[in-house]
Amino acid sequence: MIGIGLGFKWFIFVVMALTAVGASIIMVTRKNPIHSALWLIVTFFSIAVLYVTLNATFIAVAQVMVYAGAVMMLVIFVIMLIHLEWGARLGHKKSFPKLIGSIITIILFLQILAGVYTYSNTGQHGIYTAQKLAEIGNTRAVGTVLYGKYAFAFEIASILLLVGIVGAVLLARKRKEQER
């Protein structure tokens, strides 16, 4: 995001951050899973825009394609496939473990806040400054590192995807009794 006024950057950040938080809150509270899914896509889009403000253009595109495109497509597809009876049984049961769990989560959040509050940018700095990334191109830089240093992890990730595909087919295919 070099070459764009700071005021505009702040404007984008504030709008997108608020959209992300708002949409995710709506997502969690909707009763109909389809609505949840659509609001989650809104969140994903606003996070993708935030990636652009962080000089991560490649990830921004990947975010839209992988999350909003592939993963959420799959989710919506499954929701359609199994006709969720979202009207029925919506009474909220108050349960003790859930309450405790939520409280613990809030405590965790406060801890993170403490971490953020005392944060200082002192870690080990790398070589990929914003200027350098803009020079060689974000996608090119990411590709060089991914297929250079991280090639081994990339290979293992291919096994991961294979396991995912095989597993999904193995679980979801019809049983033998139904085939007969």
Added chain:
Amino acid sequence: MLPEIPQDLYYLLSAVLFTIGAIGVITRRNAIVIFMCIELMLNAVNLSFITSGNFLNSLDGTIFVIFIMAVAAAEAAVGLAIFVLIFRLKGTVHVDEVNLLKG
């Protein structure tokens, strides 16, 4: 004159999204919604990785996010297959009976 957007704000946003996702996982009963909340948590993590990577001038965070995305996609495939399977058996994907928080 405005300052650059401090990274604290990005971390804060990430923490907020993570918490919303975590509370959703704990309180919701529909397995698919729970799964979506987990995706939201992973996105919060991604945001925090990208923020760190940007302000530390390092690409390791970006690479990590790519792998997290790959994992999320594979998890989605397996998870949704499990949902379809449980729907075939029970006719519902509510997790009341499964009760995630009880041993």
Added chain:
Amino acid sequence: MDALIPASEFRWIVPEMILTGFGLVLLIMGCLTRGPVASKISGVLCIAGSLFALIFTVKMWGMNLDIFNQLYTIDNFGTFFKSLFLAILILVALVSLRYADREEIGGGEYYALLMFGVLGMMVMTSSHHFVTIFIGLEVMSLAIYVLCGLLRSELASVEAALKYFLLGAFATGFLLYGMSMIYGSTGLIDVVDLKKYFLMKQPFSATMFIIGLGFLLVGFGFKIASVPFHMWTPDVYQGAPTSITAYMATGVKAAAFGALIRVFFTAFIPFQFGWSEIIWVLAVLTMTVGNITALVQRDVKRILAYSSIAHAGYILVAFITGDRGEASSMLYYLMAYSFMNIGAFTAVIVVQRKGDNTSDLDSFAGLGARHPFIALCMSVFLLSLAGVPPLAGFMGKFYVFSTAVKAQYYWLAIIGFLNSVVAAYYYLRVMMYMYFREPIGEAAGAVDRAPQYGLVMLICMWALLHMGIFPRTFIVMAQKAVGIFG
């Protein structure tokens, strides 16, 4: 410019490549053929592949090098765990030769997923880079989510898969957030780099880092089933096919502990003040909750599930001390624990009937009179789990608790000892059912006898006796394995 991978480095990952290759062949076989014969052949191929891989792994003992741009490591610690996983894989595949056919879950894909799961474990324990650890963990977890739900017409099995999947993905979120905070505060995602970074006393955001460590512990705590992240264990262990339960109870736990020990003992020992007290509480809770809840269970698989929680607590006792030399006690314990559990679950498989995934205590009644060999094997495994000398379980407990005493955690050792006394009750209860109860109903005589089960139980029994009576070799091996932390 980052270097690409030199081709010569591939010879260090021959075991992984063998596993992958055999896994792919099995997948293709699974597409082309069906039926019991194909399933048997797949099983035999799986065992053969694991044996090959085991041979190549053992040959790497003593090697110590980083390959693939520090993403992967060949060292004794990794080799120790890799051999353990391959041994587990061979035993589970042997059991499955019969069990998978009986429950009609066999076939190429089943064995391929077993192999890929072990591949994930191997990757996870032999890397000090967060990216590789995470990818390995996910390969393992995904394979196991699927394997849990393989009894597709049984609700308990599918629910186990659902529960494990949702909570597993949830825990992964915490693990990743922890890694991201460590990355954010130090700029590093490699444990060895982190160690150097701390040694050079470079600045970093301490609060965020410590919180990141906490989140990392939550993620790993889930995989090792420590309280309060143990909720999934009993249901998942009970619902999953029993061969997979044996695989999960041993492989996943060993892999998670392997990665946890490597990550924490390499870099985070300087922060022991931050985590030792938390884990102290967790260890005590884990032991106690696991043992107390096991007392009231009636299903043997559930008893073993709670006992596995308790065992995670015993291992954590040695983890707390942060004593890098004595970390070998955990490795020894994990090895002993794996053989005890595979043996015990095999005995459960023998007693279970086709299509019935439960294992009530009553089905063990009178086993001593009807099938003395099976009852004897089960008794050995239970006594070893209870920690009776001269079996490996005793040596493991002794070693772990003496580590705690050496590091002056007296209370912890005492609580651990009291816990193992309590635990003896429910192990002995199963034995009492086997020897002093009359068989109930039509259960009499209905056990699934097959040479594979006998072989697996004999191997486990031999391993337990050998490790218990002559522990020296194994302890030296474990000590060499943790030499890398020195």
